[in-house]
Amino acid sequence: MSAERNPIELERYELEEKPRYRFSLSRRAFVQTVGAGLLITSFGKFGRAQERAGKGRAVAGRFLFDKDGIVMALTGKVELGQGARTQLSQAVAEELRVPLSQVRLIMGDTDSVPNDGGTYGSQTTPRTVPTVRQAAASARELVVELACEQWGVKPDSTAMRDGVIEHSDGRKMTLAELVAKVGDVGAALAGKTSERIELTPADAWRVLGKLEGKVAAIELVTGKHRFPSDIKRPDMLYGKVLRPPSFDAELVDLDSKAAESLEGVTVVRDGSFVGCTAPTTFQARKALEALVATARWNTKPHPSSSELFRVLKETANSGSGRDRPRGSEQGDVGAAMAAADKVVLASYEVPYIQHAPMEPRAAVAEWVDGKLTVWTGTQTPFNVRGELAEAFSISEENVRVIMPDAGGGFGGKHRGDAAVEAARLAKAVKRPVAVHWTREEEFTWAYFRPAGLLEVAAAIDNAGKVTAWDFTNYNSGGSALDCPYTFPNKRVKSQPCDSPLRQGSYRALAATANNFAREAFIDRLAAETSADPLAFRLAYLEDGQLKEVLNAVAKQFKWTERRQDKATDTGYGIACGTEKGSFIATCVEIHVNAPTKEIQVRRVCAAFECGAVQNPANLKSQIEGCLIMGLGAALFETIQFQDGRITTNNFKQYRVPRFKDVPEIDVVILNRPDLPSAGAGETPIIAIAPAIANALHHATGTPLQALPLTVS
Amino acid sequence: MDVLREELDLTGTKYGCGEGSCRACTVLVDGRPVASCQLAIAKVQGKEVTTIEGLAAGDKLHAVQEAFVAENAMQCGYCTPGMVLTAVALLRTNPKPTRAQIVEWMNGNLCRCNNYSNILRAIERAAELTQEAPAK
Numbered sequence: 001m002s003a004e005r006n007p008i009e010l011e012r013y014e015l016e017e018k019p020r021y022r023f024s025l026s027r028r029a030f031v032q033t034v035g036a037g038l039l040i041t042s043f044g045k046f047g048r049a050q051e052r053a054g055k056g057r058a059v060a061g062r063f064l065f066d067k068d069g070i071v072m073a074l075t076g077k078v079e080l081g082q083g084a085r086t087q088l089s090q091a092v093a094e095e096l097r098v099p100l101s102q103v104r105l106i107m108g109d110t111d112s113v114p115n116d117g118g119t120y121g122s123q124t125t126p127r128t129v130p131t132v133r134q135a136a137a138s139a140r141e142l143v144v145e146l147a148c149e150q151w152g153v154k155p156d157s158t159a160m161r162d163g164v165i166e167h168s169d170g171r172k173m174t175l176a177e178l179v180a181k182v183g184d185v186g187a188a189l190a191g192k193t194s195e196r197i198e199l200t201p202a203d204a205w206r207v208l209g210k211l212e213g214k215v216a217a218i219e220l221v222t223g224k225h226r227f228p229s230d231i232k233r234p235d236m237l238y239g240k241v242l243r244p245p246s247f248d249a250e251l252v253d254l255d256s257k258a259a260e261s262l263e264g265v266t267v268v269r270d271g272s273f274v275g276c277t278a279p280t281t282f283q284a285r286k287a288l289e290a291l292v293a294t295a296r297w298n299t300k301p302h303p304s305s306s307e308l309f310r311v312l313k314e315t316a317n318s319g320s321g322r323d324r325p326r327g328s329e330q331g332d333v334g335a336a337m338a339a340a341d342k343v344v345l346a347s348y349e350v351p352y353i354q355h356a357p358m359e360p361r362a363a364v365a366e367w368v369d370g371k372l373t374v375w376t377g378t379q380t381p382f383n384v385r386g387e388l389a390e391a392f393s394i395s396e397e398n399v400r401v402i403m404p405d406a407g408g409g410f411g412g413k414h415r416g417d418a419a420v421e422a423a424r425l426a427k428a429v430k431r432p433v434a435v436h437w438t439r440e441e442e443f444t445w446a447y448f449r450p451a452g453l454l455e456v457a458a459a460i461d462n463a464g465k466v467t468a469w470d471f472t473n474y475n476s477g478g479s480a481l482d483c484p485y486t487f488p489n490k491r492v493k494s495q496p497c498d499s500p501l502r503q504g505s506y507r508a509l510a511a512t513a514n515n516f517a518r519e520a521f522i523d524r525l526a527a528e529t530s531a532d533p534l535a536f537r538l539a540y541l542e543d544g545q546l547k548e549v550l551n552a553v554a555k556q557f558k559w560t561e562r563r564q565d566k567a568t569d570t571g572y573g574i575a576c577g578t579e580k581g582s583f584i585a586t587c588v589e590i591h592v593n594a595p596t597k598e599i600q601v602r603r604v605c606a607a608f609e610c611g612a613v614q615n616p617a618n619l620k621s622q623i624e625g626c627l628i629m630g631l632g633a634a635l636f637e638t639i640q641f642q643d644g645r646i647t648t649n650n651f652k653q654y655r656v657p658r659f660k661d662v663p664e665i666d667v668v669i670l671n672r673p674d675l676p677s678a679g680a681g682e683t684p685i686i687a688i689a690p691a692i693a694n695a696l697h698h699a700t701g702t703p704l705q706a707l708p709l710t711v712s
Numbered sequence: 713m714d715v716l717r718e719e720l721d722l723t724g725t726k727y728g729c730g731e732g733s734c735r736a737c738t739v740l741v742d743g744r745p746v747a748s749c750q751l752a753i754a755k756v757q758g759k760e761v762t763t764i765e766g767l768a769a770g771d772k773l774h775a776v777q778e779a780f781v782a783e784n785a786m787q788c789g790y791c792t793p794g795m796v797l798t799a800v801a802l803l804r805t806n807p808k809p810t811r812a813q814i815v816e817w818m819n820g821n822l823c824r825c826n827n828y829s830n831i832l833r834a835i836e837r838a839a840e841l842t843q844e845a846p847a848k
Contacts, residue, residue: 357790357824358728621784627826658819
């Protein structure tokens with residue numbers, strides 16, 4: 001397989017922020033911190049060696065073989081519903097030549113798996129799958145060599161097939177038999193590299209590329225799987241954290257006597273951190289209510305959502321770290337604007353929205369002999385390990401983070417908030433403590449998809465040609481900032497601002513905001529030049545994959561025919577985009593209920609291309625999931641806040657898509673076995689909002705410029 | 713819900729919102745789907761409560777569970793127990809629901825992975841399975 005198909009810009013996957021709490025150091029902790037230089041030299045544990053071996057063809061620490069011949073593959077990637085467990089299992093089965101049922105994945109346990117990087121940015125497919133395939137192919141050849149050593153033959157005419165090592169003379173050995181002879185096969189492979197690695201080309205795949213169901217489906221339908229919020233430890237207590245009544249409020253006074261008088265309750269105070277533990281959630285909630293009743297706070301002024309976009313524009317700044325202004329210019333935009341026959345301007349608004357994964361943040365923390373173990377739902381177990389080490393001034397050697405398959409992330413679980421809180425409480429009460437965030441905590445104290453103000457301008461000459469493009473995104477970021485259309489003069493800029501709310505990554509990052517503004521504005525330009533929106537796009541695109549998905553979706557949707565439909569209150573829209581090496585084009589049919597102004601998306605058709613398809617069933621789920629999630633952000637979702645409080649803090653106020661909102665969906669997947677596979681869990685979300693906006697423009701004659709979209 | 717999860721260790725019943733608007737915590741009380749986060753323990757005295765753990769007969773999955781597996785009707789799977797139990801209750805009251813009736817009945821259950829199309833297909837498949845082999 002060739003190198004990656006496109007360089008991928010890793011943008012803002014982590015929140016760069018100070019820890020929420022500064023815990024006081026005990027004298028012992030202080031001595032440990034000072035002495036950390038000595039402690040660090042004392043490692044050499046299992047996990048560490050593997051962490052260093054996490055790249056390339058290394059087999060060491062990647063596989064364990066049990067006595068039944070089950071292959072346990074270890075990976076730092078984690079599963080939150082996006083399908084990495086199944087896909088990586090397929091990759092192992094494919095290259096090791098074992099049945100899928102013989103593969104088990106151990107994911108996201110920092111003491112035993114290689115650090116494959118965080119699970120974000122659609123990176124599992126283009127980066128981790130190739131790494132794991134290389135390792136599995138290498139392990140396959142080494143396993144064959146081991147078997148041949150046992151037989152006393154050369155490995156040339158021996159191969160692995162369906163989990164069995166077969167020699168051309170008819171001799172066979174199963175993996176279980178090899179384990180019985182050799183003992184620790186994983187250890188026997190460690191440190192070795194096979195010279196004979198050959199990856200299976202896509203057209204010869206037997207496990208990858210097939211319609212595979214989820215590998216852990218039975219545990220999920222029977223309720224047996226333990227999500228992070230289901231983890232229990234002996235003597236475990238339940239913890240709650242006292243939250244400020246509004247952002248930035250400072251605790252002035254607190255009387256914890258009433259809470260402490262409740263049976264089994266302990267109140268923990270450390271700097272600005274106040275929490276409590278109890279034997280049940282019910283009792284912990286009562287204790288928290290008692291704390292809330294006596295707490296006095298100094299509140300601070302905070303902008304409200306009604307002034308959001310003015311605040312963003314006014315606070316445009318030079319940023320810091322990775323979040324600096326950036327952009328590019330080709331040609332001379334200023335000159336082209338000055339010479340234009342017509343200049344078209346528009347600004348677009350994208351509000352804060354929430355990931356709202358079904359499972360809120362949750363963690364269980366346990367301290368044993370100064371070593372901390374935390375079970376938590378996170379996309380970045382290794383970073384959370386670092387966060388915990390920093391919070392408690394201990395070495396990372398003494399922190400183990402375990403990530404059980406969790407209930408959704410969508411870019412929202414990059415930090416260890418609940419992990420730090422549970423660990424602080426557990427440290428105080430010297431027992432394991434679980435902290436389960438409520439939905440209201442999740443809607444206020446997690447982080448949000450950044451709001452954005454997007455200003456766009458274009459110049460049109462007297463022949464009706466677009467000659468210049470000027471595009472600025474305030475606050476939401478630079479993903480998919482570049483304009484794919486062949487206008488001769490182009491300027492794009494991503495401008496950081498002071499965000500009133502804590503913000504971070506979300507599925508496809510700013511590609512949703514940038515694509516919404518760009519693709520809605522493209523329809524404006526098509527209207528200004530009396531062109532069909534599809535024809536306009538095709539005229540300004542070079543040949544390539546974006547054009548291919550546009551043509552594919554137009555054909556499947558019968559764009560030209562449908563767009564002629566003159567029925568009132570019905571509209572048809574199209575949009576496209578590319579991000580992280582994959583390509584999406586989306587058509588929608590919408591209907592506006594004239595008296596109620598309610599918008600119904602009746603039909604969605606999407607064409608998507610991400611290279612060689614590795615798991616068609618999961619890919620379809622990911623595309624459909626993106627389309628409907630994007631439909632929610634287009635039509636309903638918006639975080640409202642006032643006086644430092646989130647007023648949309650549960651599903652009653654924050655509407656997300658439900659069964660009744662699901663349109664007829666038609667997905668066309670353009671499989672390209674000749675191209676490397678790109679990730680697919682994000683890009684399909686970026687074209688649905690502008691397609692709906694453009695369909696509403698078509699139906700009502702009025703262009704819409706703010707999400708969520710409403711018709712007046 | 714706390715009693716089920718913490719005292720009885722039946723953690724298949726999930727917390728999602730605490731206000732009855734996501735239905736991840738659905739259990740069956742005398743066969744009817746109820747959001748257990750809204751349910752006081754006194755209200756279920758003398759009644760039959762079915763959680764997801766009690767649905768399969770040993771290793772034999774219920775038809776709805778089987779259909780969810782066959783149709784890939786889950787991504788993260790956190791909403792799945794609530795979805796499955798709500799669908800079981802539907803098929804008991806209406807063994808041959810139309811697509812519109814399924815949507816109406818299931819609308820209270822949220823799936824944030826937005827796997828709704830597969831879930832709808834799974835429920836239709838379960839209805840077919842149930843008719844081929846009527847439950848005894």
